[in-house]
Structure formats: C-alpha cells, structure tokens
Amino acid sequence: MNTDASELNRRREAVAALGSGLRRLTESAVRSTADPETLRRLADEAEKLAADLEAAGRRPLGAIPELDDLRIGQRTFSPVTGAGHPSAPPVIVERNENCVRGRFTLGFAHEGPPRFSHGGVSAMILDELMGWAARTTGSPSMTVDLAFSYRGPVPLGVPLMAEAEVTEQDGRSIRVEGRITPESRPEAVLVEASGRFVTPEPEQISALFPGLEHLL
Numbered sequence: 237m238n239t240d241a242s243e244l245n246r247r248r249e250a251v252a253a254l255g256s257g258l259r260r261l262t263e264s265a266v267r268s269t270a271d272p273e274t275l276r277r278l279a280d281e282a283e284k285l286a287a288d289l290e291a292a293g294r295r296p297l298g299a300i301p302e303l304d305d306l307r308i309g310q311r312t313f314s315p316v317t318g319a320g321h322p323s324a325p326p327v328i329v330e331r332n333e334n335c336v337r338g339r340f341t342l343g344f345a346h347e348g349p350p351r352f353s354h355g356g357v358s359a360m361i362l363d364e365l366m367g368w369a370a371r372t373t374g375s376p377s378m379t380v381d382l383a384f385s386y387r388g389p390v391p392l393g394v395p396l397m398a399e400a401e402v403t404e405q406d407g408r409s410i411r412v413e414g415r416i417t418p419e420s421r422p423e424a425v426l427v428e429a430s431g432r433f434v435t436p437e438p439e440q441i442s443a444l445f446p447g448l449e450h451l452l
C-alpha cells in the first residue's frame with residue numbers, strides 16, 4: 237500500500253470513529269431524561285466540540301470529500317450510508333449487477349410513531365439505494381418521481397434490509413423498484429417503492445454540478 241492510500245485509510249478510520257461517537261451521542265441525546273442543569277452543561281461542551289471541529293478545517297459547499305467515489309455510491313457523509321454522518325444508520329451496501337442491497341438497524345434517532353421508524357427515514361433510505369441501483373446502468377441520474385406504499389410499520393432496533401433494482405431503462409429514464417423488509421423475513425415487505433430516475437443532459441450536469449463532471 238502506498239503512503240497516499242494508507243493516509244486515506246487513516247482518515248477513513250478516523251472519520252468513521254468520529255461518526256460512531258456522534259451517533260452514540262445523538263442516540264443518547266434523543267433518549268435523555270437528564271435534568272436541565274446536566275443538559276445545559278453538556279450543551280456547552282457540545283458547542284465547544286463544534287467550535288474545535290470548525291477551527292480544524294471545513295470543506296466548502298459542492299466540494300467532494302477525498303474519501304468519496306460517486307461512481308460506486310461511496311459517500312462518507314451521506315445521511316443514509318455515510319460512516320461519518322451522525323444520523324445515518326449507516327446502511328451497509330452491497331452492489332450487484334443491476335441491484336443493490338443494504339443492511340441496517342434504526343434507533344431512537346429515526347423514530348416516528350413510538351417504537352417504529354419515521355416514514356420519511358424509510359423514504360430517504362430507499363431514495364438513496366434506488367439512486368445507486370439506477371447508477372448500475374452506467375449513467376448518473378437523479379430522482380424525478382418516487383412513490384411509496386407503507387405496508388407495515390418499520391421497527392426500531394431490529395436488523396432490516398433495503399433492496400433496489402432496475403426494472404426498465406428507456407433512454408435517459410430509468411425505472412427502479414425498492415423495498416424494506418426485516419432481515420430475518422425478506423418475504424414480509426414493510427415499505428415498497430417505485431421510482432423514476434432521469435440522466436440529466438451533459439449541459440444540465442455542467443450547470444448543476446460545475447467542476448464535478450469527471451467524478452459522476
């Protein structure tokens with residue numbers, strides 16, 4: 237392994253360690269029953285940590301982190317898959333020929349109805365995985381239309397699976413189906429999704445993502 241690769245690995249591990257600590261903090265914060273004095277003291281400490289992180293360097297809007305690879309869906313700070321994101325489960329993704337599968341467990345940070353996931357969290361997870369399934373066609377694309385059927389509540393604290401596959405491609409338009417199931421009962425579909433992803437024209441890509449065309 238050359239030095240650059242080992243430096244990237246060191247950074248990847250450190251980003252994941254901070255993400256993991258922040259996820260624990262987020263989960264503790266949303267479950268906390270602490271008294272107001274304790275909450276105020278911890279709030280001051282959180283502000284100090286944030287100031288330290290800000291002072292240590294920040295990427296500008298639109299800059300892609302050096303750890304990312306947009307062609308394979310590797311996004312370090314994705315709110316769905318990012319090991320460095322404080323509220324990402326994070327979903328651990330496997331990619332196959334025209335489909336992707338993600339495994340994850342949701343927590344209090346993702347709660348909608350008591351004990352169950354917020355419907356918007358399920359939608360966000362499916363949108364991202366379906367986007368990466370669409371990318372298996374070889375073309376970068378964006379969600380233009382996405383519909384969900386919530387067939388059963390999605391439980392917190394239980395290993396889950398999200399799957400997405402391309403069902404049709406017609407020029408710039410890619411149809412993708414997705415679902416969330418318990419990992420132990422893949423036949424029990426809790427959320428079903430059907431979406432359409434469109435590959436922007438090259439000039440749209442340049443206008444929307446200036447300077448990033450070669451990364452997409």
Ligand SMILES: CCCCCCCCCCCCCC(=O)SCCNC(=O)CCNC(=O)[C@H](O)C(C)(C)COP(=O)(O)OP(=O)(O)OC[C@H]1O[C@@H](n2cnc3c(N)ncnc32)[C@H](O)[C@@H]1OP(=O)(O)O
Nearest residue numbers: 306363364367376377378379380381432434436437440452
């Ligand atoms: C590209 C780079 C992506 C990078 C991703 C990296 C990380 C991603 C992370 C993962 C995140 C997960 C993913 C995300 O969250 S992506 C984020 C959420 N999505 C967006 O922000 C996309 C917003 N939409 C647009 O910017 C434009 O629509 C684009 C540029 C995509 C196409 O604009 P353009 O002006 O060219 O469009 P058109 O009018 O010629 O239409 C083209 C075709 O599309 C059909 N159509 C259009 N709209 C709709 C609609 N609402 N319902 C149904 N169909 C619709 C239309 O009928 C036509 O079909 P046909 O008549 O040809 O049959």
